[in-house]
Amino acid sequence: MKKVMLVFGTRPEAIKMCPLVNELKTRKGIQTFVCVTGQHRQMLDQVLSTFNVVPDYNLSIMKQGQTLCDITVNILDRIRGVLEEVKPSIVLVHGDTSTTFVTALVCFYLQIPVGHVEAGLRTYNIYSPYPEEFNRQAVGIISKYNFAPTALAVEHLIKEGKDPSSIYLTGNTVIDAMQHTVKPDYTHPELDWVGDGKLIFITAHRRENLGEPMHQMFRAIRRVLSEHPECKAVYPIHMNPMVREAAEAELGDCDQIHIIEPIEVFDCHNFEARCHLCLTDSGGIQEECPSYGRPVLVMRDTTERPEGVDAGTLRLVGTNEEVIYQNFKELLENKSAYEAMSHACNPYGDGHACKRIADILEFGKYEPWNAV
16 A cells, blocks of 8 residues: 655645645545644644644644744754654655755655645746745755646746656645635624625735835735725734734724734635635735635735736735735726736636545546646
C-alpha cells in the first residue's frame, strides 16, 4: 500500500489540503498521514476542525515574534524524525509557504519523492510576494509530481524545463473546499450588522505590505467608506501585531468597519459569497471570490494568479492610496464596471481537483481538467 504524507502549516494551506486529505482517506490503495508544522496555530486549528481532519503529527513550531529564519530552522530540526519514522512513498506539500519549502528540502535530502499541489504559480520576482515566490520556485526544482491548477501554471513549468510527464492539470483544490462550506441558510452576527447594506470584505496581512503600504491601503478604504454610508466593511484581522497596529491606527475609530478576530474557513467562504466586493492582499481569496461573482481588488503590485486578471474577475491595484481609492470608488459608483467584473467566469477549477490528484497517486492516470 502506498503511504502518502501531507505536510502543511498555515491556514491557507490547510483550506486547500484538507479536502485532499479527506479524498485520499477514501482510497483503498493509499494509507494517508497528516503532519502539521504549526506555522500558524490558532488559525490552523480552525480549519482542521471545519474539515474534521486530525493530524497524525504536530510539530508545534509557532512562537511569538517568529522570523523566517526561526520557522525554517525549527521545521528543519523537527520534520526529519517524522519522515524517517513514517517512511512515506510520497510527501505532498502545498503552494509556497516556508513549511512547503523546508519540507521539500528535507525530502530531497532523504530522497523521498515530493508532490507539489498548486505547482507552477509565478511572478518571476523573488521579492514579490516575499518569501513565497522563492519558496515555490525552489520546490519546483525538487518535485516529482507537479499538480498545476491552471493551464498557465502548466506553461510556466514546461518553460522552466520540467518533464511534461510530471505535470498534471488538476484545477485548484480550493474550489473543492468551497463546495463543502458555503451554505444558503448561513447566519452570522456581522451579517446581521450589515443588514441591507453592502458588505465589503477585507483581508490584509502580506509581509511585503507591512509598514507604510498597509497604512496607505487602510486610508484609501476609510476614505471610500466615508463617502458611501450604504457600505459596511468586515475585516477579520491577522494575528501579526504589525498588521493590528496599522489597522488600529487607520481604522480603529471608523463606525463603518468592524475589525474582528480571525474567522474559520466556513465563515470566510460564506462572507465571500455574500459580499458586494472584496479588497485583499491574500492569495487564495483571488480564487475563491470569483466563484461567487464577487469582484476582487488585489492590493499588491504583482499577482501569481494572472488568470483572474485576464478573465476580468480580479483587478490589480497595488498599495498606493490614491489608486486603491479610485478603483474602489469606481466599483461602487459605476454599475457597468462592477457588472463586468461580477459576471466574469472563474478560471481556477471545477471542484474535482482532489479526485484527480488522488487518481494520479492511486492509479497513475486521470482525466485532466478542461479549463475552457
